[in-house]
Amino acid sequence: MLPDIDLRIANMIKALEQVILPALPRDQRLARDQAMLVAGHLRMIGEQWKSALRYEQVALDDLQGLARDLLPGAPAFLADDLAAALAMAEACDRASVTAIEQANIAIGHAVDAVILGGSDHAPMPSAAVDRLLDYALRHARRERSWFKANRLDPDQNDLPDLVTMLAETN
Amino acid sequence: MAIDMSEIGEAPPVDRVDIWNREDMEPRIREILDRTVRDRVKGPYAAKTDMEVVAMLERYFARTEGLESIRISGVSRMAGGASKEQFAFTLQHEGDPAGERLVLRMDPLEAISQTCRGREAQVHIAFADILPVAPVRSIDADGEILGQPAIILGFVNGVTEPSEGKGHGVSGIGTRYDDWAAKLAPQFVDTLAQVHRFDWRSADLSYFAAPEAGTRQAPIWQVNWWSQVWWDGVVQPVAMVTYAERWLRENAPVCDAPVMCHSDLRLGNFMFEEPSGKFTAVLDWELAHIGDFHEDIAWAIQRLFGTWTDDGTFLVCGLIARDEFLSAYEVASGNQIDPVKLHYYEVLNAYKCAVIDLGQAMRAATESNNHQDIILTWLGSAGAVFLEQLVMLIRKA
Numbered sequence: 001m002l003p004d005i006d007l008r009i010a011n012m013i014k015a016l017e018q019v020i021l022p023a024l025p026r027d028q029r030l031a032r033d034q035a036m037l038v039a040g041h042l043r044m045i046g047e048q049w050k051s052a053l054r055y056e057q058v059a060l061d062d063l064q065g066l067a068r069d070l071l072p073g074a075p076a077f078l079a080d081d082l083a084a085a086l087a088m089a090e091a092c093d094r095a096s097v098t099a100i101e102q103a104n105i106a107i108g109h110a111v112d113a114v115i116l117g118g119s120d121h122a123p124m125p126s127a128a129v130d131r132l133l134d135y136a137l138r139h140a141r142r143e144r145s146w147f148k149a150n151r152l153d154p155d156q157n158d159l160p161d162l163v164t165m166l167a168e169t170n
Numbered sequence: 171m172a173i174d175m176s177e178i179g180e181a182p183p184v185d186r187v188d189i190w191n192r193e194d195m196e197p198r199i200r201e202i203l204d205r206t207v208r209d210r211v212k213g214p215y216a217a218k219t220d221m222e223v224v225a226m227l228e229r230y231f232a233r234t235e236g237l238e239s240i241r242i243s244g245v246s247r248m249a250g251g252a253s254k255e256q257f258a259f260t261l262q263h264e265g266d267p268a269g270e271r272l273v274l275r276m277d278p279l280e281a282i283s284q285t286c287r288g289r290e291a292q293v294h295i296a297f298a299d300i301l302p303v304a305p306v307r308s309i310d311a312d313g314e315i316l317g318q319p320a321i322i323l324g325f326v327n328g329v330t331e332p333s334e335g336k337g338h339g340v341s342g343i344g345t346r347y348d349d350w351a352a353k354l355a356p357q358f359v360d361t362l363a364q365v366h367r368f369d370w371r372s373a374d375l376s377y378f379a380a381p382e383a384g385t386r387q388a389p390i391w392q393v394n395w396w397s398q399v400w401w402d403g404v405v406q407p408v409a410m411v412t413y414a415e416r417w418l419r420e421n422a423p424v425c426d427a428p429v430m431c432h433s434d435l436r437l438g439n440f441m442f443e444e445p446s447g448k449f450t451a452v453l454d455w456e457l458a459h460i461g462d463f464h465e466d467i468a469w470a471i472q473r474l475f476g477t478w479t480d481d482g483t484f485l486v487c488g489l490i491a492r493d494e495f496l497s498a499y500e501v502a503s504g505n506q507i508d509p510v511k512l513h514y515y516e517v518l519n520a521y522k523c524a525v526i527d528l529g530q531a532m533r534a535a536t537e538s539n540n541h542q543d544i545i546l547t548w549l550g551s552a553g554a555v556f557l558e559q560l561v562m563l564i565r566k567a
Contacts (some may be wrong), residue, residue, distance in 0.1 A: 029249035030542070031397075037544045044551075066409065099275030108407025115412045121190060129413075136410035137561045152552035154473045 009046040013039050044149040051162055055146060056100040058169045062138055063107055064089050069131040074114045075122050085110035142169075185385035189419040194387070195394040196379045196459065198286055203395075206284040207402050214538035215279035220245040223257050223274065230316050233307060248273070253281040253456070255541050258325055271325035272307055277318050282531045283547055284399070285456035287311050287321040289377040293430075293455045294323070296373040301364055302326075302449050311377075320322040328441030328450035345437050346477050347488045353447030355489040356498075358440065361452055362470070366429045366463045380460040381428050387463045388425035392518060394420045400525045403533030411528065414521045414560045421567070423511050425462040432466055433457035433504035437487040452472040463505050468515035471495065472523070474555055498537035513567060520559040527553035 003011075016039045024032050048055070067086050074082055089103040107157040116160070117124065124132075148156050160168065188194065205212045218226075231237045241262040248256040255276045276449035277287065288311030294303045305324035313319040331345040347354055369382070381387035397415045434457045441451040469475075470486055477488040486495040496507055531546040531553075540546055 027246070030247050033249055034542060034544055037548050041544065063409075105406055108409065111409050111413040112407050115416060117416075118262055120415075124416075131410060133561050133565060136413070138558060139408075139410065140554045140558035140561060144558065147551035147554065150227065150548060150551045152474070152549075153555050154476070154478075156563060 005049060006046060008059050009042050009053055013042050013046075016042075028072055030031055032136060040150065044147070047149055047162060048146065053095070053097055053100075055142075056097050056104070058166065059139070059142065060089060060092075060100050060104050060107075062135060062142075062169075063111070066131060066135040067107055069135075070111060070114050070128050073125040073128045075118055078110075078118060082107075082110040082114055112116055141165075174272070183239045184424055185382075185387070187382075187390055188421060188423075189386065189390055191390075192394050192398065195391050195398070198289065198377045198379070199391075199395050199459075202284055202286050203398050203402060205542055206280065208535075210280060210537055210539065213279050215540060217278075217541035218255055218257075218276075220247070220257075223259070226316055227259065227261070227274065230308075230310070231261065231263070233315055234310075237263040237265070241269075243269075244271070253283055253285075253454075254278070273304065273323045273325050275322055275323060276320035277317065278539065278541045279318070280530075280534040280537060282526055282534065282540075282549065283457065284530065286377055287319045287456075288376075289458065290378055290456050291321050292373075292375050293385075293458045294321075294424065296370075296375065297365075297368065297452075300368065301361060302451050303455075304451050304453075326441060326451040328443050330438050330441055330453070333444060345488055347437075350442075350447055351485070352488045354440075354442060355495075356450075357442075357447075357449045358435075358487065358489055359495065359498045359502050361440070361449070362432070362435060362499055363467055363504075365432050365435070366466065366503050366505060368430045370430045375460075378460055380423060383427055384424060386422040386424055388428055389422040389514070389518060390419065392459075392465070392522070394460060396522050396525045400529045403529050404528070405532040405536055408524070408528055408557065410557045410560055411521070411524050414517065414524070414564065417564055418514075418518055418521060421514060421517075423462075423514050428460045429463045431459055431461045431463065433459060433461075433469065435466060436470055436472075437489070462511065462515065463503070464508065464511045464515040465518065467496070467499060467507060469519050470513055471516070472519060473559070474523070474552070513563065517560065517563045517567070520556045520563060524553055524556040524560065525554065 016035055021032060021035050021039075024035060026032075064086060067082055067089075070080055071079060071086070085103075085107040089107050092103040093099040115124065141159075142165065144153055144155075145159045145162065147153075148159045148161070153159065159165075193200075203213050223245055227242045229238050231240050231523070233264040242259050243262065244260040245256070246258045248258055255274075255278055257274045257276075258271065259274060260269045267332045275287070275290075287309060291306045291311070294306045296307065297303050304326045306321065307324055308322040310316045310320050332347060332350050370378075378432060381391055400411060400415070431454070432455060434454050435452070437454070439454045440449055441453060442448060443450050454462040471492055473484070475487050477485050479485060483491055486492055489495075490498070499505070500507060528551050534540045535546040
């Protein structure tokens with residue numbers, strides 16, 4: 001691929017920061033804010049895009065793990081749907097970001113149904129709650145690291161970079 | 171120190187509130203949420219041009235006030251906020267050739283939070299003699315004339331962050347007040363106290379409903395509001411958001427005495443004049459409702475809205491150390507903060523923020539229904555901060 005994606009992203013950031021932004025009147029704050037955010041998004045995408053497939057795989061694997069943890073304690077009428085979503089996730093094309101995202105959404109809805117416990121809100125076993133909170137913490141840390149470059153995270157300095165974060169999941 | 175939630179969680183059936191009845195919410199909130207879903211398909215939405223705004227306003231004032239020889243000039247899009255389209259403009263007409271400077275605050279098709287301009291107007295009017303708030307010039311609560319819901323306010327001078335400051339961020343997040351804090355912090359605390367002392371029963375608040383005192387209705391109304399936003403807009407399921415909803419229902423505390431809550435009083439949502447530091451306007455009342463005062467306190471102390479001093483001290487809203495803030499509030503308001511309830515509302519607020527960032531913002535951006543979708547996705551990328559807070563807070567309980 002020539003020019004490659006990194007080069008084109010770098011070109012876009014340069015154009016925004018060195019040509020477009022300086023040309024915007026100082027009083028056009030909304031336009032300036034949005035132009036700066038475009039540059040920020042591009043810079044973040046530049047860091048992320050090569051790891052996007054790996055990231056989605058890790059996210060799906062983790063969610064599948066939670067689903068397996070919830071399955072034994074799930075009410076019978078919800079367990080079937082959860083098992084079906086798990087089977088779909090296991091069969092999905094792991095080379096496709098889109099396929100992984102779809103599997104993630106399907107399994108996520110089935111997990112949600114178990115958490116809510118159906119119309120009578122069956123209680124969650126305490127062990128299942130523990131597993132859920134463990135998963136949720138990993139999920140949150142992963143996402144925070146993934147989006148660390150937005151610099152909105154009050155504890156951004158405590159987060160690993162993307163390479164380290166993904167390496168730790170192996 | 172771990173907080174014992176058992177006195178709430180194991181509370182006997184203290185009231186008739188069905189914690190799982192999703193229909194139990196303020197009627198006007200229900201209308202707004204239903205309208206959001208109904209109108210969602212009308213997108214995509216494009217930012218209004220200055221010419222479009224001029225045409226809309228000319229038609230509006232001619233029709234609503236019968237003004238003649240209307241001239242709309244000086245239209246200037248205002249930055250700030252992550253929700254409404256806002257324009258400053260000057261209205262001149264035959265009866266007022268000098269003109270008045272006004273602000274149009276208008277709903278895009280879909281925003282980071284879907285709220286009611288009618289409620290906002292009523293709160294502005296109710297607090298007009300109590301706090302610095304922009305005067306209400308006109309209101310089109312359902313967009314029947316303008317085409318989209320809007321409020322028109324008097325223009326107020328001031329800044330939301332120091333002109334010469336080190337930290338500036340989206341929606342005010344990350345603003346550092348530094349030396350300004352000594353002037354601003356007492357006003358901030360006093361504002362919260364004034365809001366909570368307000369006698370809402372004697373005000374015209376017809377767009378509002380009040381939860382029953384001595385019951386769990388106040389928190390359950392909030393859980394129903396925000397969980398409805400989540401389920402109406404969810405783009406991708408998030409297990410922690412769903413579990414937090416369940417936890418919030420099962421641990422809802424009784425609200426003894428409902429008060430008016432601003433619900434978004436934080437850095438970026440007040441204006442002050444330089445160099446005096448005097449507040450000129452308390453902004454963004456769109457989330458105001460009658461509820462538990464702990465909700466406002468818990469909102470203000472969120473980490474995302476705070477800053478740290480160079481020596482590592484956390485400052486609530488960049489203004490004042492947490493313990494100092496809580497003590498000052500108690501003195502100013504006369505309210506006694508219950509740490510268990512405060513903790514519950516920290517969870518509720520983290521949940522609301524997660525719903526806003528990962529739910530409503532993502533849905534609005536996905537549908538391209540906002541004038542600044544890119545800000546919504548930028549804020550959405552911070553949503554996991556609230557997910558981790560939810561884990562930590564619920565574990566601590």
